[in-house]
Amino acid sequence: MKRSTIKTALVKGNSPARKGARRGATLAGLAISSVMLASCSPAFGAYRGATTQGRSTFHLFQGFVIASIFVGGITFGLLFFVLLRFRKKSDAIPKQRHSNVKIEILYTVIPILIVVGLFFFTVKVENKVDALSPTPNVKVTVTAFQWGWKFYYPATNTTVIGSVNHYPQLVLPEGETTAITLVSQDVVHGFYIPAFNFSRYALPGVVNHFDFNPTSAGTYIGRCSQLCGLYHSEMLFSVKVLSAQQFQSWTTSQAGKVTA
């Protein structure tokens, strides 16, 4: 093929490189669409959240992952397009230009808008997770200590206390608001319930308040998420979410008791 013919083909956009780039873009598009369509609401390996608060955190995480798939897809798509479209085809020196102000403004403004968007949704969800109900149905004081947890229900004077050999259970009602007061008796601990997408420091001298609105009955694992000493790994507990009725009978049966 003559050089002039190749040149004409390039100008007309029928070059093999262009076809390759188009094929690459189609494949990238298909890969992204298949990830999106694999499930209507993919969890991306996260817990879906067994409380209304945890559910909001999950939706925020989902949004972040979807945003990163889009950004990554566009970035890699453009990268491969440029690699294929503008690879060396002849010894001719390509058209030289100093800068492209429009593109520079575009790739500065778009990332700023993305960060502002992510920040906006993060603040919105954090406010929702930290919101405290003025009229909680149940109150529990959680005390972290080396190396266990104490759950105290002031309304019924019920105490559930754990030890290194016995993991305590925090019992909560489903569909109701439980106000938790979190304190530490000695060092810094971390009150972490993975299925609730929730973790908060238990700090000596600091009183933390937060609400849980469990949405599904079941038993969930909880643990200390802050290295707090020799038996830190033994600072496990469980959370049992009962129906409101079952919870009522549990509190009645446990009134005034101290259980380990």
Ligand SMILES: [Cu+2]
């Ligand atoms: Cu701890």
